Amino acid sequence: MTELKDLATKCSPNWCPGCGNIAIWGAFKNAAVQKGWDNTNTAIVAGIGCHGHIVNFIRFTSFEGLHGRAIPVATGIKLANSRLNVFTFTGDGDCLAEGGNHFIHACRRNHNINVFIHDNAIYALTTGQTSPTSPHGFKTKSTPYGNPDYPINPVALAIASGATFVARAYAGDIQGTAELMIKANEHQGISILDILQPCVTFNKEADHTFYQKNIYKIDSSHDVTNKEAAFKKALEWGEKQIPIGIFYETSELTHESKIPQISDVPLIDNNPERKDLTQLFEEFV
Amino acid sequence: MEIIPYSIKVGGQAGQGIKSAGQILAKVATRSGYNISTYTEFPSIIRGGHNVTQVVIGEAEVTSPIRKCDLLLALNQDTIDRHKDELTDKGTIIFNSEGRIDTSKVKKAVNLSPIPLTKFASEVGSNELLENTVIVGAALAMVGGDLSILTDLLKAEYGSKGDDVVEANKKAASLGFNYAKSEYSKNIKKVLFKKGNPEKKMMLNGCEAVGLGAIAGGLQFAAIYPMSPITNILHVLAKYQERFGFVYKQPEDEISAVNMAIGAAYAGARSLTTTSGGGFCLMSEGYGLAGITETPIVIVDGMRPGPATGLPTWSGQGDLQFLLHAHQGEFPRIVLAAGDIKESFDLTMKALNLAEKYQTPVVVLIDKNICDGDQSYPLFDISKFALDRGKLTHEKKENYKRYEYTDDGISVRSIPGFGNYFIANSDEHDEEGFSTDESDIAIAQQKKRMRKLGICEKEDMEKPVLYGPENADATVVSWGSNKASILTAIANFPNVNFLHITWMNPFPADEVKRILSKAKYLIDVECNFTGQLAGLITEKTGIMILDKYLKYDGRPFFPEEISDKLKSVLNI
Numbered sequence: 001m002t003e004l005k006d007l008a009t010k011c012s013p014n015w016c017p018g019c020g021n022i023a024i025w026g027a028f029k030n031a032a033v034q035k036g037w038d039n040t041n042t043a044i045v046a047g048i049g050c051h052g053h054i055v056n057f058i059r060f061t062s063f064e065g066l067h068g069r070a071i072p073v074a075t076g077i078k079l080a081n082s083r084l085n086v087f088t089f090t091g092d093g094d095c096l097a098e099g100g101n102h103f104i105h106a107c108r109r110n111h112n113i114n115v116f117i118h119d120n121a122i123y124a125l126t127t128g129q130t131s132p133t134s135p136h137g138f139k140t141k142s143t144p145y146g147n148p149d150y151p152i153n154p155v156a157l158a159i160a161s162g163a164t165f166v167a168r169a170y171a172g173d174i175q176g177t178a179e180l181m182i183k184a185n186e187h188q189g190i191s192i193l194d195i196l197q198p199c200v201t202f203n204k205e206a207d208h209t210f211y212q213k214n215i216y217k218i219d220s221s222h223d224v225t226n227k228e229a230a231f232k233k234a235l236e237w238g239e240k241q242i243p244i245g246i247f248y249e250t251s252e253l254t255h256e257s258k259i260p261q262i263s264d265v266p267l268i269d270n271n272p273e274r275k276d277l278t279q280l281f282e283e284f285v
Numbered sequence: 286m287e288i289i290p291y292s293i294k295v296g297g298q299a300g301q302g303i304k305s306a307g308q309i310l311a312k313v314a315t316r317s318g319y320n321i322s323t324y325t326e327f328p329s330i331i332r333g334g335h336n337v338t339q340v341v342i343g344e345a346e347v348t349s350p351i352r353k354c355d356l357l358l359a360l361n362q363d364t365i366d367r368h369k370d371e372l373t374d375k376g377t378i379i380f381n382s383e384g385r386i387d388t389s390k391v392k393k394a395v396n397l398s399p400i401p402l403t404k405f406a407s408e409v410g411s412n413e414l415l416e417n418t419v420i421v422g423a424a425l426a427m428v429g430g431d432l433s434i435l436t437d438l439l440k441a442e443y444g445s446k447g448d449d450v451v452e453a454n455k456k457a458a459s460l461g462f463n464y465a466k467s468e469y470s471k472n473i474k475k476v477l478f479k480k481g482n483p484e485k486k487m488m489l490n491g492c493e494a495v496g497l498g499a500i501a502g503g504l505q506f507a508a509i510y511p512m513s514p515i516t517n518i519l520h521v522l523a524k525y526q527e528r529f530g531f532v533y534k535q536p537e538d539e540i541s542a543v544n545m546a547i548g549a550a551y552a553g554a555r556s557l558t559t560t561s562g563g564g565f566c567l568m569s570e571g572y573g574l575a576g577i578t579e580t581p582i583v584i585v586d587g588m589r590p591g592p593a594t595g596l597p598t599w600s601g602q603g604d605l606q607f608l609l610h611a612h613q614g615e616f617p618r619i620v621l622a623a624g625d626i627k628e629s630f631d632l633t634m635k636a637l638n639l640a641e642k643y644q645t646p647v648v649v650l651i652d653k654n655i656c657d658g659d660q661s662y663p664l665f666d667i668s669k670f671a672l673d674r675g676k677l678t679h680e681k682k683e684n685y686k687r688y689e690y691t692d693d694g695i696s697v698r699s700i701p702g703f704g705n706y707f708i709a710n711s712d713e714h715d716e717e718g719f720s721t722d723e724s725d726i727a728i729a730q731q732k733k734r735m736r737k738l739g740i741c742e743k744e745d746m747e748k749p750v751l752y753g754p755e756n757a758d759a760t761v762v763s764w765g766s767n768k769a770s771i772l773t774a775i776a777n778f779p780n781v782n783f784l785h786i787t788w789m790n791p792f793p794a795d796e797v798k799r800i801l802s803k804a805k806y807l808i809d810v811e812c813n814f815t816g817q818l819a820g821l822i823t824e825k826t827g828i829m830i831l832d833k834y835l836k837y838d839g840r841p842f843f844p845e846e847i848s849d850k851l852k853s854v855l856n857i
Contacts, residue, residue, distance in 0.1 A: 101540075
């Protein structure tokens with residue numbers, strides 16, 4: 001059983017007071033306690049950005065990789081040890097700019113991993129430049145006259161790329177975020193959770209007040225198995241029109257379950273010792 | 286054998302099955318009890334262009350392509366125009382008598398052996414590739430070979446395509462064989478007469494050798510993006526993964542390939558990726574990530590010439606200094622370079638051990654000549670190889686520290702899922718893996734990582750091999766696939782020796798210095814523009830090599846060229 005105190009490390013979070021990362025961190029710890037995730041069954045991976053510091057503040061065996069490359073590392077971990085719950089923490093710049101290619105391909109392959117996007121619509125660790133999810137016209141240090149580009153919609157992109165579980169959370173709703181994290185992990189296949197994460201220092205537009213005013217929870221009238229309805233829902237964005245919850249969920253075979261050599265036991269349980277290869281060599285005679 | 290070594294060239298357009306025709310002849314030769322090596326030249330296209338495969342046959346080990354051609358199988362006019370001057374006197378050209386082939390420029394001493402390829406092929410089936418089988422049958426007759434060995438091979442080769450296809454090919458081979466045997470009997474050479482109980486030999490190319498070396502070395506995970514000249518490595522691994530219980534995954538790009546391999550290695554799987562120089566550019570960031578996180582991975586780089594796309598289907602040795610220096614900052618890297626197909630097998634197998642022992646990236650350099658050339662070998666003996674997983678643990682440890690300071694710089698390596706807490710961190714980190722920018726920790730961790738190279742130098746680094754006499758009038762220094770041609774050439778120079786270097790980092794500086802200091806005349810032979818090995822030797826030993834014999838057009842050194850060079854420096 002995991003208790004909250006088991007998850008503390010010697011480091012205290014160094015995020016800004018009020019940062020959405022603190023809420024995401026809290027939500028993940030709550031989910032871990034609730035579901036008994038610990039170092040015998042779980043590994044976490046982070047990219048680079050403010051979100052990536054999370055590995056220092058939570059006592060989970062983890063890998064902090066390179067900017068944009070969290071997903072391929074997580075994929076490798078899952079293929080090597082399919083017994084593990086694999087959680088990938090990534091940012092909007094990390095996942096959708098530098099790592100965009102990995103994101104769409106991981107979605108279409110349906111690896112049984114979880115991808116949590118800390119989506120603050122800004123590059124914060126580099127002190128405030130536009131990101132792939134920043135709105136059009138958004139003024140930042142790199143777009144002083146307003147962002148000329150239009151944002152990527154991570155939810156719509158995930159659905160289009162073939163992800164089998166696509167959801168959105170608001171970091172300030174810690175309980176709701178934890179619940180979606182749990183559902184993401186229970187889903188067999190790739191789970192994309194876009195977490196709206198206010199950056200209190202560099203993104204004054206999308207702050208807690210903005211989200212609290214404009215989000216609404218997707219209700220049971222939405223059919224999560226209907227891809228067209230999911231797309232339609234994904235395209236909603238505006239005043240009182242930001243849906244939170246599960247947009248799309250479908251049941252497909254996971255990538256790992258389709259590989260016979262790991263469908264029963266994790267790869268690392270297969271003995272790599274190969275003493276006699278005579279028969280193999282004979283095939284080249 | 287009447288002529289040693291004997292050289293057959295098969296030429297035609299891409300898509301005509303040139304390479305497979307050469308390989309079938311090579312396999313007939315090995316099954317008849319001879320040694321072979323093959324060399325293929327082709328452009329980066331699937332149809333058209335000029336393709337040629339050479340099969341060199343010998344009694345003893347054959348390692349390199351040679352310039353001369355004893356038997357030319359010309360599937361088009363272009364092949365005759367390009368290769369007519371390489372034909373030996375009394376050499377033979379087999380070509381299609383119905384192909385309107387002009388042989389007027391071929392020297393008179395060459396035997397012309399036209400065969401009605403189209404007629405024979407259409408008699409047995411409708412596939413134009415059957416012309417290939419006819420010409421292979423005819424070639425076999427001209428070298429005195431055994432038709433039943435060929436028909437057995439055709440059965441194995443085409444068995445999966447159905448009995449009709451097998452029968453058509455067998456008939457096509459017989460038609461060519463019998464026609465050549467009766468029409469050109471006076472020109473038949475006794476080259477491939479079947480030996481009693483020939484030793485069982487494999488025919489392998491370098492890509493297959495890397496794949497087999499990885500399997501023998503306990504590979505558990507490979508992620509490889511296709512690229513010439515290493516694509517055949519992934520074909521081998523993809524084919525055998527289920528049988529041997531490892532996983533091959535095709536990723537979306539080389540960045541993903543190296544990061545997947547790192548993720549799998551972090552989780553406890555022996556992991557490998559392979560690429561060519563252009564793909565390695567993308568892998569560079571993962572190279573250093575493996576270094577600082579101390580994650581064991583093997584990267585096999587198959588070199589081809591030029592920056593960017595360069596000469597994509599040719600061979601080069603321009604990546605040595607790149608692999609020695611790629612990635613920002615500094616980290617311990619082990620860089621090995623194979624000189625032939627067998628060394629590719631051995632070094633790949635060994636690299637998987639070294640990576641886990643030293644918990645750091647290990648590179649194996651090969652080049653296109655090694656990747657695509659075939660050579661015959663007795664079945665490899667792997668009985669002396671034992672898996673070394675280094676300080677990997679599957680146990681829960683008290684007060685576990687992933688990056689604990691140790692005398693040898695190597696810490697106990699736990700993997701996720703066994704209860705030990707740690708962070709594999711791309712940031713500089715303390716012993717548990719927590720991010721830090723403290724000066725004393727940064728220094729201690731960097732020293733700890735770099736210490737591993739010194740241990741590797743003492744415990745695992747191998748001395749370079751000196752071929753030929755200890756004292757010589759001229760000493761050739763080289764690496765990679767040049768080994769083959771140099772060995773062939775110096776066999777005729779009793780006063781020349783050759784230093785073949787395979788360990789690039791750590792570098793056997795003392796031994797190289799000892800040998801090269803004694804040299805009366807030094808020649809550096811490399812397939813690049815700047816003499817990258819010569820530069821490394823100067824950096825590590827202070828010895829300058831003034832005579833650099835360099836090629837950078839994608840072609841291999843031929844033994845004839847090395848001989849000419851040696852004659853000129855020795856004033857012979």
